[in-house]
Amino acid sequence: xxxxxxxxxxxxxxxxxxxxxxxxxxxxxxxxxxxxxxxxxxxxxxxxxxxxxxxxxxxxxxxxxxxxxxxxxxxxxxxxxxxxxxxxxxxxxxxxxxxxxxxxxxxxxxxxxxxxxxxxxxxxxxxxxxxxxxxxxxxxxxxxxxxxxxxxxxxxxxxxxxxxxxxxxxxxxxxxxxxxxxxxxxxxxxxxxxxxxxxxxxxxxxxxxxxxxxxxxxxxxxxxxxxxxxxxxxxxxxxxxxxxxxxxxxx
Amino acid sequence: xxxxxxxxxxxxxxxxxxxxxxxxxxxxxxxxxxxxxxxxxxxxxxxxxxxxxxxxxxxxxxxxxxxxxxxxxxxxxxxxxxxxxxxxxxxxxxxxxxxxxxxxxxxxxxxxxxxxxxxxxxxxxxxxxxxxxxxxxxxxxxxxxxxxxxxxxxxxxxxxxxxxxxxxxxxxxxxxxxxxxxxxxxxxxxxxxxxxxxxxxxxxxxxxxxxxxxxxxxxxxxxxxxxxxxxxxxxxxxxxxxxxxxxxxxxxxxxxxxxxxxxxxxxxxxxxxxxxxxxxxxxxxxxxxxxxxxxxxxxxxxxxxxxxxxxxxxxx
Ligand SMILES: Nc1ncnc2c1ncn2[C@@H]1O[C@H](COP(=O)(O)OP(=O)(O)OP(=O)(O)O)[C@@H](O)[C@H]1O
Ligand SMILES: [Mg+2]
Numbered sequence: 001x002x003x004x005x006x007x008x009x010x011x012x013x014x015x016x017x018x019x020x021x022x023x024x025x026x027x028x029x030x031x032x033x034x035x036x037x038x039x040x041x042x043x044x045x046x047x048x049x050x051x052x053x054x055x056x057x058x059x060x061x062x063x064x065x066x067x068x069x070x071x072x073x074x075x076x077x078x079x080x081x082x083x084x085x086x087x088x089x090x091x092x093x094x095x096x097x098x099x100x101x102x103x104x105x106x107x108x109x110x111x112x113x114x115x116x117x118x119x120x121x122x123x124x125x126x127x128x129x130x131x132x133x134x135x136x137x138x139x140x141x142x143x144x145x146x147x148x149x150x151x152x153x154x155x156x157x158x159x160x161x162x163x164x165x166x167x168x169x170x171x172x173x174x175x176x177x178x179x180x181x182x183x184x185x186x187x188x189x190x191x192x193x194x195x196x197x198x199x200x201x202x203x204x205x206x207x208x209x210x211x212x213x214x215x216x217x218x219x220x221x222x223x224x225x226x227x228x229x230x231x232x233x234x235x236x237x238x239x240x241x242x243x244x245x246x247x248x249x250x251x
Numbered sequence: 252x253x254x255x256x257x258x259x260x261x262x263x264x265x266x267x268x269x270x271x272x273x274x275x276x277x278x279x280x281x282x283x284x285x286x287x288x289x290x291x292x293x294x295x296x297x298x299x300x301x302x303x304x305x306x307x308x309x310x311x312x313x314x315x316x317x318x319x320x321x322x323x324x325x326x327x328x329x330x331x332x333x334x335x336x337x338x339x340x341x342x343x344x345x346x347x348x349x350x351x352x353x354x355x356x357x358x359x360x361x362x363x364x365x366x367x368x369x370x371x372x373x374x375x376x377x378x379x380x381x382x383x384x385x386x387x388x389x390x391x392x393x394x395x396x397x398x399x400x401x402x403x404x405x406x407x408x409x410x411x412x413x414x415x416x417x418x419x420x421x422x423x424x425x426x427x428x429x430x431x432x433x434x435x436x437x438x439x440x441x442x443x444x445x446x447x448x449x450x451x452x453x454x455x456x457x458x459x460x461x462x463x464x465x466x467x468x469x470x471x472x473x474x475x476x477x478x479x480x481x482x483x484x485x486x487x488x489x490x491x492x493x494x495x496x497x498x499x500x501x502x503x504x505x506x507x508x509x510x511x512x513x514x515x516x517x518x519x520x521x522x523x524x525x526x527x528x529x530x531x532x533x534x535x536x537x538x539x540x541x542x543x544x545x546x547x548x549x550x551x552x553x554x555x556x557x558x559x560x561x562x563x564x565x566x567x
Contacts, residue, residue: 055444079450091448093441104438105449107431113451114459116432123431166449 005064006031006170006200007052007083012061014047014224021047023224025061029170029217034192034201036211039221040244045204046088048221049174052202053078053085065170080108082169086176088204090155092162094148098139101147101158102130105165133165134158137191153180160188164195171195173203177210189213212236220244260425260507267508271414280410281478286518287417288475293498293510294424295467300496301505302428303460304440305355308363308492309370310468312350313343315487316373317469322389322482323382332395332403332477336416339473340466346373347465348458355457370492377487388483392476409478416474420467425507427463436460497535501542503549512551 007029014022022044029035037045050056052063054075062071065083073081093101106126107113115122134140137157142150147158156179163171176192177185189210192201196214205211211218211232218235220227228238235241274283292314299305317339324335354365377383384390394403403409427433438446439453446453476482485491494517502513520538524531546553 053448055447074452075444075447076450076452079448084450085448087445087448091442091445093438093445095441096437100434104434104446107434108450110431112431113435114432114456116427116430116459116463118430119426120429120431120434123434162449 004030006066007202008064009048009052010062010064012048012051012063013059014044014051014056015059021224022051022058025221025224025226027219027226029200029202031200032198033216034196034203034214036215036218037202037204037221038206038208038211038218039227042223043221044224045221046174047224049085049172049204053083053172079166079168083172084163084166084168084170085172086159086163086174088174088178090152090159090179092147092150092155092158094146096147097143098134098145098147098150098158099127099130099143102133102162102165103127105162106130106133108166130165133161136164137161138187153184156180157184157188160191168199170200170202173201173205175204175206177205177207185210263508264425267511268418271417275407275410280406282518282522284410284413284478285475286515287413288471288478289495289498289514289518290511291417291420291474292468292471293495293502293514294421294507295464295471296495297499297504297506297510298424298427298467299460299464300499301510302433302436302440303457305358305457305461306363306496307354307366307461307464308489308496309350309366309368309373310464310495311487311489311491312366312370312373313347313465313468314472314475314491314495315377315482315484316346317343317472318476318482318486319377319383319389321473322392322476325395325477326389326392327382331399332397332412336470336473336477339476340469343469343472344462344466347462347469351458351461351465355454355461367489367492370487370489374484374487374489377484383482386484388481389476390481392480392482394477394480403477413474413478416470420470421511423463424467427460428507432456432459497539500549501539503546503552503555506549506551506555509549509551513549516550 005028009025009027012022012025025048037048039045047056051058054073058071062069064070065081070078093104103123103126106129107123112118112122131140131143134143137160139154139157139161147155150158156176160176177188180188185207192214215232218232219229220235220241222244227244228235228241296310299307320342321335321339324330324338325332330338350366350369354362357365378385394409397403397412401408403412435451435456439456443453472486498513498517499510501516502511503509520535521531524534527534548556
């Protein structure tokens with residue numbers, strides 16, 4: 001066991017009725033780093049995320065978070081310990097306002113979330129912090145809009161703001177730039193770099209430029225197994241990776 | 252004050268209060284009390300369907316069992332009418348806790364089936380247990396003296412008693428929906444995995460909502476037993492579970508006033524069509540189908556949508 005690593009998996013496996021989606025994965029994420037998980041479609045990246053955050057139960061293997069075995073914990077309790085994820089398909093609360101979306105995240109720590117006898121105006125003192133979170137992603141002007149009416153790229157930005165509002169220790173981002181326009185990608189990359197200064201980021205990303213720009217460590221996954229690991233230089237020159245992944249994409 | 256959607260509920264509440272205070276001077280009070288009981292029942296049901304997204308098909312269990320308990324307390328044990336109702340509420344809350352605890356682990360059709368299954372168990376118990384009086388039910392339940400002071404055999408006194416209960420229940424539902432707790436419920440309705448990923452134990456929130464809904468359904472059922480001085484199998488029957496779904500959808504699920512309007516409509520139709528015998532079911536069924544086809548959001552839901560989109564449509 002090593003305090004240097006904030007997340008560690010041991011021989012993680014996931015089987016879906018006979019089909020093995022994740023096979024013997026030993027992933028180590030260094031505390032404070034930006035770690036990218038890449039690999040072709042269907043490699044098992046999202047499944048690994050689902051296992052780490054307990055949205056799926058591993059078939060076998062163990063998960064350690066901050067040197068604690070958290071294999072038996074549930075998603076919500078992991079989130080409360082600071083391990084917060086985003087989703088590949090943008091996950092907002094469609095019929096809440098943009099401001100309310102972020103405020104729901106902030107609300108948890110007020111410990112009033114079970115108070116059904118209080119008016120919801122008691123949550124208004126969180127509005128300033130929610131607005132600040134929205135400003136970070138340039139959504140302040142949309143605060144009153146209903147989330148469902150935002151264009152896709154802005155929904156992703158809103159999801160990011162909501163995740164960030166929790167000030168998580170580890171942020172798991174599943175394709176944070178997918179579906180975004182050019183300028184938006186640049187903005188999100190800047191934002192991730194900024195917020196990663198005092199936390200760990202594990203992200204799945206298909207945009208290799210984003211991966212090259214941001215990551216300290218890259219893990220390449222293929223058919224559920226780790227194919228290679230290292231920094232961008234190492235990984236991009238690895239013959240197995242070139243063959244399996246980059247080759248396919250740049251041919 | 253400029254018109255906007257935010258003060259719609261306030262305006263609606265004021266209007267409703269005036270109408271309800273004056274109503275017994277214009278309409279048959281027992282009919283109005285029946286409407287109020289069903290309106291409260293539908294609003295309690297809507298808390299679950301409209302604000303958590305859970306379709307229970309067994310809410311008659313809470314409505315009906317509270318009716319039996321209240322009737323028994325008042326008739327056999329000489330309880331004060333309000334105390335009798337409160338015991339009924341306690342029992343339906345406990346039932347809600349047990350049934351909810353077992354049902355919320357599932358969603359969608361499985362949730363509906365589990366609640367229906369439990370409601371059938373309650374129906375069976377109501378038929379078999381001694382104190383419920385089997386096919387006859389508990390008849391001749393005395394309305395009694397409220398706090399030993401107010402004679403509830405007087406129809407007008409009874410009406411204002413029922414109105415007070417309705418308003419308390421309705422206010423509690425409104426408060427719950429617009430509370431920090433209600434915010435989390437809406438988040439769960441909108442995207443449960445996301446709510447979990449933000450650290451909310453969504454099952455606990457759903458269970459709490461289930462218990463509140465069961466308790467208020469019990470409040471409605473216990474009150475109804477006093478109004479009609481009767482607790483019977485009709486109120487624990489699965490038809491009743493279906494009828495409350497119908498009222499809620501007809502009026503507009505997820506709206507504050509919709510279920511109450513739906514209840515008014517269904518009770519009125521039931522009353523006026525009573526002469527048609529078994530045709531009532533078919534007529535109401537046909538009305539229901541055409542309403543759902545014509546107004547997908549329910550009556551109040553459609554009106555709100557019109558108001559919401561009106562300014563934008565006329566700007567462009
Ligand atoms: N719930 C499930 N049931 C059955 N099979 C699943 C399930 N979830 C994922 N799979 C399968 O597991 C494999 C890995 O899927 P996963 O979503 O993890 O891939 P991914 O690397 O995230 O791909 P993408 O880049 O397309 O998002 C796929 O073949 C997928 O069909
Ligand atoms: Mg994926």
